[in-house]
Amino acid sequence: MTVHTPIETRSGGIPRWALALTAFVLLVGGVYLASNLTGENPPFAMPGATHAPPTNGDPDPAVGEALVAQAGCAACHGADLGGQGAAFPTLLELESGPISENLEDLAAEHPDDWVALWIDGTTPETEGIDRAGMPAFGTQYSPEQIDAMVAYLRGL
Amino acid sequence: MTVNPKKMRPYDQPPKRRRRLIPDGPDSAATGFLVAAALWLAIATGIGALALALRMVTFEISYPLGVFDLSFELDQRRVDAAFVNATVFGWLSNAGFAAVAFMAPRLTGRRIVAEKLLNVGMAIWNLSLAGGIAALYVFDLGANAPLTAMPWLIDGGLATGALVVTGVFLATGGVALASGYISLWFAGIALLGLLGMTSLSAGLGLFETFFGLEQLPVALASIFIERAIVVMWLLGMTYAILHYVVPRAAGGPLASGGLALLTWLTWLVLAPASALGVLLDSSVPFFVTSAGAVATMLLLLPASLAAVNLSLTMSGRWSLLFGTGTAAFAAVAIAFLLATSLLEAIGSLRAVHVAVGVTDWELGVFLWAAYGTFTMAALAFADHATPRVLRRSWGGSALAGAQLWLTFGGATIAGLALMFGGMAEGALRSQGVAPDAIREGVIVYRAFGLLGFGMVALTGLALLGSLFFTYTSGEPADYAVPGQPAAAAAGH
Numbered sequence: 274m275t276v277h278t279p280i281e282t283r284s285g286g287i288p289r290w291a292l293a294l295t296a297f298v299l300l301v302g303g304v305y306l307a308s309n310l311t312g313e314n315p316p317f318a319m320p321g322a323t324h325a326p327p328t329n330g331d332p333d334p335a336v337g338e339a340l341v342a343q344a345g346c347a348a349c350h351g352a353d354l355g356g357q358g359a360a361f362p363t364l365l366e367l368e369s370g371p372i373s374e375n376l377e378d379l380a381a382e383h384p385d386d387w388v389a390l391w392i393d394g395t396t397p398e399t400e401g402i403d404r405a406g407m408p409a410f411g412t413q414y415s416p417e418q419i420d421a422m423v424a425y426l427r428g429l
Numbered sequence: 430m431t432v433n434p435k436k437m438r439p440y441d442q443p444p445k446r447r448r449r450l451i452p453d454g455p456d457s458a459a460t461g462f463l464v465a466a467a468l469w470l471a472i473a474t475g476i477g478a479l480a481l482a483l484r485m486v487t488f489e490i491s492y493p494l495g496v497f498d499l500s501f502e503l504d505q506r507r508v509d510a511a512f513v514n515a516t517v518f519g520w521l522s523n524a525g526f527a528a529v530a531f532m533a534p535r536l537t538g539r540r541i542v543a544e545k546l547l548n549v550g551m552a553i554w555n556l557s558l559a560g561g562i563a564a565l566y567v568f569d570l571g572a573n574a575p576l577t578a579m580p581w582l583i584d585g586g587l588a589t590g591a592l593v594v595t596g597v598f599l600a601t602g603g604v605a606l607a608s609g610y611i612s613l614w615f616a617g618i619a620l621l622g623l624l625g626m627t628s629l630s631a632g633l634g635l636f637e638t639f640f641g642l643e644q645l646p647v648a649l650a651s652i653f654i655e656r657a658i659v660v661m662w663l664l665g666m667t668y669a670i671l672h673y674v675v676p677r678a679a680g681g682p683l684a685s686g687g688l689a690l691l692t693w694l695t696w697l698v699l700a701p702a703s704a705l706g707v708l709l710d711s712s713v714p715f716f717v718t719s720a721g722a723v724a725t726m727l728l729l730l731p732a733s734l735a736a737v738n739l740s741l742t743m744s745g746r747w748s749l750l751f752g753t754g755t756a757a758f759a760a761v762a763i764a765f766l767l768a769t770s771l772l773e774a775i776g777s778l779r780a781v782h783v784a785v786g787v788t789d790w791e792l793g794v795f796l797w798a799a800y801g802t803f804t805m806a807a808l809a810f811a812d813h814a815t816p817r818v819l820r821r822s823w824g825g826s827a828l829a830g831a832q833l834w835l836t837f838g839g840a841t842i843a844g845l846a847l848m849f850g851g852m853a854e855g856a857l858r859s860q861g862v863a864p865d866a867i868r869e870g871v872i873v874y875r876a877f878g879l880l881g882f883g884m885v886a887l888t889g890l891a892l893l894g895s896l897f898f899t900y901t902s903g904e905p906a907d908y909a910v911p912g913q914p915a916a917a918a919a920g921h
Contacts, residue, residue, distance in 0.1 A: 286687045287685075287687035287688065287690060287691050288685060288687060288688060291687070291688055291691055291737075292691070294730075294734075295691060295695060295730060295734075298727060298730050299727070302723045302724075302726065302727045303723075305723055305726075306716075306719055306720060306723045309715075309716075309719040309722075309723075310715065310716045311715060311716075312715040313715060314708075314709050314710055314711050314713055314715055314718055315711065315783075316710060316711050317645060317648060317649065317709060317710035317711075401865065406860065408858060408859065409858060412787050412858060413786075413787075
């Protein structure tokens with residue numbers, strides 16, 4: 274028995290409804306694109322990022338300032354980052370030690386990098402600490418970017 | 430009367446078949462790629478189950494190898510990378526190559542040019558990949574995305590394999606491109622996309638090794654290459670396969686060549702552009718990523734056009750969908766194609782990306798794309814091609830049913846569980862919940878994900894069983910051999 278199968282054929286032109294649908298969808302896409310031409314992308318989430326020391330020089334506070342603005346820290350910690358009640362402590366006094374009770378142990382164990390570890394929030398050092406609403410920025414920013422944020426915040 | 434074998438004379442013995450070291454018979458390459466694909470499916474799903482298990486139980490191994498300070502490292506990121514590579518370059522790419530080697534001679538009516546060379550290309554591709562996956566557990570992955578994380582020498586091997594397949598395809602089917610077989614057009618662009626991206630990956634790795642590059646450009650190039658491989662190569666071959674097998678399963682011609690042409694054109698324009706959407710970094714102009722996001726959303730258009738065209742082709746043969754044959758596999762592939770295109774479109778919205786980016790949501794969507802859309806299309810092809818390349822017919826509907834339902838059910842459960850888990854993870858993250866508490870919060874979703882993927886893992890064994898029993902127990906069937914006069918007459 275020989276099994277017969279049909280040959281793929283090209284028949285007819287492009288249906289009008291398909292052309293109209295394509296034109297409409299492309300038009301909608303074009304309008305959407307036109308309304309999304311300006312803005313700024315977030316920093317790239319580097320795959321496999323770890324808390325390695327910065328490889329390209331010291332952290333830049335100017336870069337950190339832009340990142341702090343982009344991360345929206347002011348939304349909770351106040352427009353001047355001076356804090357909003359006990360729930361959102363000030364970020365202007367990081368040099369003088371932990372800014373809330375839940376950070377005292379972390380600051381005692383990691384006096385040099387407790388701020389970076391706290392902002393990151395994805396490393397074992399901060400496991401078990403009540404974050405009280407503070408996002409873990411390590412899922413969005415690289416260690417180098419977090420170090421730049423710390424450099425800026427410590428200079429306030 | 431008993432026969433003394435020592436007394437047998439040469440003409441009493443059956444003629445000896447001389448087997449060649451590198452096969453060059455008709456369909457030998459298609460058969461080889463199909464068997465390799467089935468083996469890789471079993472391997473990839475096994476690694477995938479391990480990757481999901483590691484999301485529930487944190488586990489790492491570091492074992493010194495005793496040479497050059499190298500050590501075997503097993504952790505979440507390396508297992509994830511091995512899973513993605515085994516799935517994309519192992520299972521799906523070998524199935525894609527098998528489809529190319531199967532379709533090209535049948536659509537052109539001539540034998541594959543240099544079948545032996547194609548078999549050499551298959552060996553290069555698969556040996557490189559096996560070495561590359563082993564290397565993932567030893568060498569530093571750097572800032573690379575999973576599909577470009579293998580050493581550049583391995584990427585070079587893959588690019589060489591892709592070059593061989595593309596060259597043989599163009600030499601065989603190039604003359605028929607003008608005749609408008611849409612499957613050849615899809616396959617041609619898909620192959621060129623794969624060749625370009627694997628070459629780019631090898632070149633990038635080579636440049637990085639000898640001249641050094643910053644991490645950020647490497648990471649961006651790498652994620653672009655990965656996305657392009659998925660939307661150009663895997664999606665392109667899915668369209669090629671579906672446009673080939675559905676008319677044959679339905680026993681009639683494709684409903685509309687014009688619609689197929691429009692599908693091809695829109696995919697050709699939108700697929701490369703959609704790869705720009707993943708370049709989400711502050712150094713990349715906003716309009717570039719916006720254009721990529723819009724192209725990703727618009728990829729729903731060719732998916733819808735193909736779904737309409739293939740549904741019209743099936744018109745009148747709906748009963749085929751309730752069996753376990755090629756048509757049923759293809760129908761599930763089309764359903765997943767629409768669903769995945771919709772999810773990709775939703776995921777490309779910036780607000781959604783912020784909410785569920787870098788969560789299990791992305792893995793869930795990947796599972797629906799890889800093990801829903803692409804795998805179902807590949808299984809549809811395997812169901813159609815296996816009896817034709819082996820020239821044997823075996824009524825193993827139980828194993829075909831197992832492939833259909835295990836993959837459909839398993840991929841659906843695993844994908845949904847991980848997507849819901851990703852949404853929960855994103856919500857908890859935005860509330861500032863600690864990582865260990867997030868892990869505890871999503872563990873139920875991950876358990877369902879593992880359960881679903883465990884079902885998918887059995888599909889590899891079912892496919893291998895199907896190939897084995899068709900070869901060993903199938904009845905000889907007189908399928909036309911491509912490139913021989915009977916084939917052209919039979920309209921093969």
